[in-house]
Amino acid sequence: AQTVTQSQPEMSVQEAETVTLSCTYDTSESDYYLFWYKQPPSRQMILVIRQEAYKQQNATENRFSVNFQKAAKSFSLKISDSQLGDAAMYFCAYSERNQFYFGTGTSLTVIP
């Protein structure tokens, strides 16, 4: 069965520092997509970054980048120059065949 595992329920980072959130997934498919979503407190979930499995190059979006290791089925998110607005719950997600699978989330605290 497809599963997504986020082994860090909570993380904290000093403002302006860098933090990496971990995610592993399990699938037998070769064609799929990976996502990181951010859910700020009491606000709606939004997409942070997306990676197509067939692309070897790691995706980047401004201060957000991923380390995609397909063979290891690992998809970590790196947040550089952390800002107070980055404080949120972060969900790793995997999708194939029109269905999404989400991890249990990592709660990120940014310390001023």
Next chain:
Amino acid sequence: KAGVTQTPRYLIKTRGQQVTLSCSPISGHRSVSWYQQTPGQGLQFLFEYFSETQRNKGNFPGRFSGRQFSNSRSEMNVSTLELGDSALYLCASSPTPVNGELFFGEGSRLTVL
């Protein structure tokens, strides 16, 4: 462009009752999916609709049902509510049917007493 709209935002029910939640997707989006979010469990997939057809269903009991209308608006229904059904129910729409980015609503927070 208006985002995904979910109603009601908050509701309180008692065990045994039923509830209907509504979701209006972003204009032009034909795929609508529903998720149950609870602390420690993350998001659990309920079902996904595309052009009024349910294409995928998660591992939930038959008490959970849904439908999609011709205008892509979707409803989900939970009958015979149980305490464990208390959760945030999220609706998401997508502009493409295959692995497209999900656009989420703010959710409907259901409390079952």
